[in-house]
Amino acid sequence: MPLDEIGLSAYGAASSEPSPVNRMMAEFAADFRDGCDVNLGVGYVNERTIPSDKMVETLREVLADPRKYRLPFNYGGPSGSRNLLESLRNYLVTHRVGGITEDVLDRNELIVGPSGATSLLEGVGRLVPPGIVVTSDPMYYIFCDYLERQGFELLAVPEDDDGLRTDILRDRLGELGDRQREISFFYAVTVSNPTCTILSDTRRRELVEIASGLSAEVGRRIPVFLDRAYEDLVHDPDRVPPQSALLYDEAGVVYEIGTLSKILAPALRIGYMIGRKSPFTSAMVQKSSDTGFSAPLVTQEIASRMLDRYVDEQVKSVNREYRRKAAAVAEWIDAFLGDEVADRKGGSAGFYYYLTFRCVETGESSDFFRFLSRRTGDPALDMLEGERAPCVIYLPGSYCVHAAGELVEAGRRQLRLSYGFEELDRIEEALRTMGEAMEWVRNA
Numbered sequence: 001m002p003l004d005e006i007g008l009s010a011y012g013a014a015s016s017e018p019s020p021v022n023r024m025m026a027e028f029a030a031d032f033r034d035g036c037d038v039n040l041g042v043g044y045v046n047e048r049t050i051p052s053d054k055m056v057e058t059l060r061e062v063l064a065d066p067r068k069y070r071l072p073f074n075y076g077g078p079s080g081s082r083n084l085l086e087s088l089r090n091y092l093v094t095h096r097v098g099g100i101t102e103d104v105l106d107r108n109e110l111i112v113g114p115s116g117a118t119s120l121l122e123g124v125g126r127l128v129p130p131g132i133v134v135t136s137d138p139m140y141y142i143f144c145d146y147l148e149r150q151g152f153e154l155l156a157v158p159e160d161d162d163g164l165r166t167d168i169l170r171d172r173l174g175e176l177g178d179r180q181r182e183i184s185f186f187y188a189v190t191v192s193n194p195t196c197t198i199l200s201d202t203r204r205r206e207l208v209e210i211a212s213g214l215s216a217e218v219g220r221r222i223p224v225f226l227d228r229a230y231e232d233l234v235h236d237p238d239r240v241p242p243q244s245a246l247l248y249d250e251a252g253v254v255y256e257i258g259t260l261s262k263i264l265a266p267a268l269r270i271g272y273m274i275g276r277k278s279p280f281t282s283a284m285v286q287k288s289s290d291t292g293f294s295a296p297l298v299t300q301e302i303a304s305r306m307l308d309r310y311v312d313e314q315v316k317s318v319n320r321e322y323r324r325k326a327a328a329v330a331e332w333i334d335a336f337l338g339d340e341v342a343d344r345k346g347g348s349a350g351f352y353y354y355l356t357f358r359c360v361e362t363g364e365s366s367d368f369f370r371f372l373s374r375r376t377g378d379p380a381l382d383m384l385e386g387e388r389a390p391c392v393i394y395l396p397g398s399y400c401v402h403a404a405g406e407l408v409e410a411g412r413r414q415l416r417l418s419y420g421f422e423e424l425d426r427i428e429e430a431l432r433t434m435g436e437a438m439e440w441v442r443n444a
Helices: 010-015 020-031 052-063 082-094 102-106 116-127 141-149 166-182 201-218 279-292 297-309 311-340 367-372 424-443
Strands: 109-112 132-137 153-160 183-189 224-227 254-259 271-275 341-346 352-357 414-418
Touching: 010 141, 020 141, 052 297, 082 102, 082 109, 082 297, 109 279, 116 141, 116 224, 116 254, 116 271, 116 279, 132 141, 132 166, 141 153, 153 166, 166 183, 166 201, 183 201, 201 224, 271 279, 297 311, 311 341, 311 352, 311 424, 367 424
Parallel strands: 132 153, 132 183, 183 224, 224 254
Antiparallel strands: 109 271, 254 271, 341 352, 352 414
């Protein structure tokens, strides 16, 4: 007789069906044609911003200095390489990242995750008991989808040009009443993914004040996790980089999660967290050990030496490149999409624009999406010289807004456009094709 299927936990059962983004990425991996299709959907960094030659040189230097970089191809400790922790401290203080000082670091703990910032977020979802998570809307769909599969409930609060709206948040908390005690934590991406809206200093201070007050009411610390994945990429010279919330965290509720993926390379898998030393941080270190002892030690040592030797010019170079691209893409959005764009966010930090159209819908079943994926059924639109015509991939806004939030209708007319990965000539052609898709939808 046939065997029953393997029993799954609640999380396993929820994960057995791919999320929309998972499904889209699988299709991308299977069907994408390099040099033909254009990928404006995935959040990859631009290859020209990765200092590959310096990393090769740095690896040689690491291997040539076994006294400092001991056993780089072996296992490392779960808190992170001593060299990398020292280099991170020096980088944060010397560059006054967020205004962080030695005193701030001395009263907090700095740990390195087992596989980038994502692994630290995954650890949060495993170690904090399921309850209500306060976040912004649009939301960081990858982490938030994961939280819901883990059994968390999202309270998604709309944002404006300064980030998560704390006035609406206060109203929503009031509506929760006694259920405020069920709040597990607050989570905000400080340069939003998907919108690249910069969370203002005022808003992050208010967020910390709200969480601190609520912690005092319920008698336990309700943490605020600030995901600063893109905060090193504030490339608009007219924008002042925001302050770290650790500067005024009197209640010990703030944990900031950073990464070297955007300024060095994603493949190094270096993510770090700073926050009050506590049973929670001890549990995070144990979670790293359980996952695989540590991030690969050789990449930690490469990152350490890169921070010590090259980070100044590297950060400047990366931001010059994304500033150049942001300016060009803004012009093409105006030229090819024109008056149909009702709202545009982004362009000052990170490498996304988040667009809201007036009428044109953008979801997977929309005519706009079908045109750009060359699935209209009309050979004149779908084929070119006997082959499928070039496709343009973007992230529909329906993936980014919370299904139970108030932005569902708007999300049907939104999309995230990444100018990180592709080169400018390819992005220009993709936006021109988007304009053609828009015209076809209007005339359909």
